[in-house]
Amino acid sequence: MRTIHEPARETQVYDEVEVLVVGSGPAGHSAAMAASRAGVGRVGLVERFNHLGGMPTGGYVVYIPSLGYEPDIWRIYGIQKEWVERLKAHGGDSLIQPPEEDVGSRDPQRIHHWKSYFGFIISGMVSNSIDADPDMLKVVLDEMIEDENGRIIPYMQCWGVDAVMDGDTIRGVVIESKEGRRAIMAKVVIDATGDGDIAAFAGCDYEDDWDPAIRSSNLASCFRLGGVDFRKYADFKADLSAEELNKLNRGFKAMHGAFGPNAMARNDQAWINTAWLGSCMKIADLTKHDRDMRLCMEDYLKYVRQVPGMENAYLLDMAPQSGTRGGRRILCEYTLTSEEFEAPVHHEDVVMVTGRYTDRLHAPAYVPYRTMVPKQAENLLVTGRAYSSTAKANDSANVIPHCVIMGQAAGIAAAIAIADGVKTRDISIAKLHEEMRRQDMYVPEN
Ligand SMILES: Cc1cc2nc3c(=O)[nH]c(=O)nc-3n(C[C@H](O)[C@H](O)[C@H](O)COP(=O)(O)OP(=O)(O)OC[C@H]3O[C@@H](n4cnc5c(N)ncnc54)[C@H](O)[C@@H]3O)c2cc1C
Incomplete structure (x- = not known):
């Protein structure tokens, strides 16, 4: 070096x-x-x-x-x-x-x-x-x-x-x-x-060392949605079969390891957790994962707006800190x-x-x-x-x-x-x- x-x-x-x-x-x-x-x-x-x-x-x-x-x-x-x-x-x-x-x-x-x-x-x-x-x-x-x-x-x-x-x-x-x-x-x-x-x-x-199968081996770039009706979304989700739910979640996951919307303290907001295999100790990983999430955020919005309760969702903000699970x-x-x-x-x-x-x-x-x-x-x-x-x-x-x-x-x-x-x-x-x-x-x- x-x-x-x-x-x-x-x-x-x-x-x-x-x-x-x-x-x-x-x-x-x-x-x-x-x-x-x-x-x-x-x-x-x-x-x-x-x-x-x-x-x-x-x-x-x-x-x-x-x-x-x-x-x-x-x-x-x-x-x-x-x-x-x-x-x-x-x-x-x-x-x-x-x-x-x-x-x-x-x-x-x-x-x-x-x-x-x-x-x-x-x-x-x-x-x-x-x-x-x-x-x-x-x-x-x-x-x-x-x-x-x-x-x-x-x-x-x-x-x-x-x-x-x-x-x-x-x-x-x-x-x-x-x-x-x-x-x-x-x-x-x-x-x-x-x-x-x-x-x-x-x-x-x-x-x-982090086994890739372990939650803490993943970085995250969480963000929030506004304009949602979380209760409506939750009721819709509750009625889905396991297979339908898996299909919905696979769609979210394809976007840089994002999850489906989760509850926040307000019904009109939702929190999106994410998981991307990478190290919070490496400059290249820290640089890449937030940027890649931002690059597919619009796709996420398009996808989520098809789901009941999320029709009027908009991007409220992205977390100011990268999600660091294990260093x-x-x-x-x-x-x-x-x-x-x-x-x-x-x-x-x-x-x-x-x-x-x-x-x-x-x-x-x-x-x-x-x-x-x-x-x-x-x-x-x-x-x-x-x-x-x-x-x-x-x-x-x-x-x-x-x-x-x-x-x-x-x-x-x-x-x-x-x-x-x-x-x-x-x-x-x-x-x-x-x-x-x-x-x-x-x-x-x-
Ligand atoms: C996306 C994600 C989802 C999670 N989900 C959950 C969950 O649902 N529930 C739950 O309870 N936990 C969850 N966790 C785990 C939990 O958030 C962390 O394990 C916990 O916050 C660790 O606390 P900490 O104080 O050790 O470190 P951190 O919360 O990481 O805080 C460290 C602080 O030190 C500062 N810092 C770092 N380096 C320096 C430096 N060199 N100089 C000055 N300041 C520095 C940072 O800015 C930060 O403020 C999740 C973590 C992530 C990333």
Whole structure:
């Protein structure tokens, strides 16, 4: 490979914080919130785009499955619960959620109604999932930061491009911005880029193999339709035979891996999810997949307008962020395997208890804190979808609520490390669990 020589240079320090979170998706935003609430006075939050939230806001991933644990499989905890409550406070167009009396129901009529909303039926029951309006969620995430009264400092439109290392210990992150290249120094850094960018820059080993059969091996370019009557479309779809439905869906799929319309919080809008085999770590793939989707968008419109309920559909907008499902998985002190969803292993440092998100009646896996503690760097945590896991295990447990939980736990862990003056790998698990419970997170009793 051809290289060029870049001369060494002095880089201005833009800011110094106690905890620096890079990436503001479900994991990063939650990590920043949790660190602040656990007592950290200055938390930095670096985000490459102009809004917080990652995939559920910028990627138009509007469906958030409920992620209950034993003993109550439909209960939502912690920061995820706060998202739902705050969205509700913004009114009816902000989200769809089945009413309490429907949740857990196997009643055929209720199942029939909620089946038309993608993913709302889990393990044969109406689940406590939501469809969130991505723009209102952006507002909610901003409000949450505001309510921390200046303890969280967002740095928007800044890319984390390197790790500032002192031997094995991370001391900060280099960013590229409109002001140029700058450094932000920190006692603890949390990599919440989803792709493990910062951990890779810090020299941590990682895996990035994805079996093509796995959901997370696909990129996406989601978009939204306006002018639709979703209820009419859902009723039409419900009456189709399996063969007719397959035929309809094959037509959508032929257009760059697009799916049929899914529900949004408003009846006159629809969300189009897509799946295209490609890597979110490769420039060529990232360039190609959004462009190719745009090039067949008009064909999609022509096709969808033939379907009842979609006659007047128009292109509302395309997600500002590419849909990234699986990037690097950083090798940490413990790697979650898929077998743990079959035969649970109890870990003393558990931070998340989860079944496969598509199955609520199966044994849950107990995900340990060590899946976020890289083997090769000190005072660096990796949270969200880049946590240490095999491809298959990651695919089962990397959706939005998982990332919120892992982020919240990582933020608390960082706060404890700073308060106790210890490395992030050496924190007291008893203190981690105590603060997790105080912040309304689920921790099993034994
Ligand atoms: C099309 C699609 C459909 C999906 N469907 C669902 C679904 O229906 N329900 C569900 O729950 N989950 C779904 N998922 C999965 C889920 O959205 C993600 O796994 C989850 O959002 C990951 O959260 P995260 O915080 O780890 O990463 P992300 O959401 O990817 O957030 C990472 C953030 O870091 C920022 N960032 C990245 N690199 C840098 C850098 N170097 N410097 C600065 N900032 C950086 C990004 O801009 C982003 O804001 C889907 C994903 C996709 C793509």
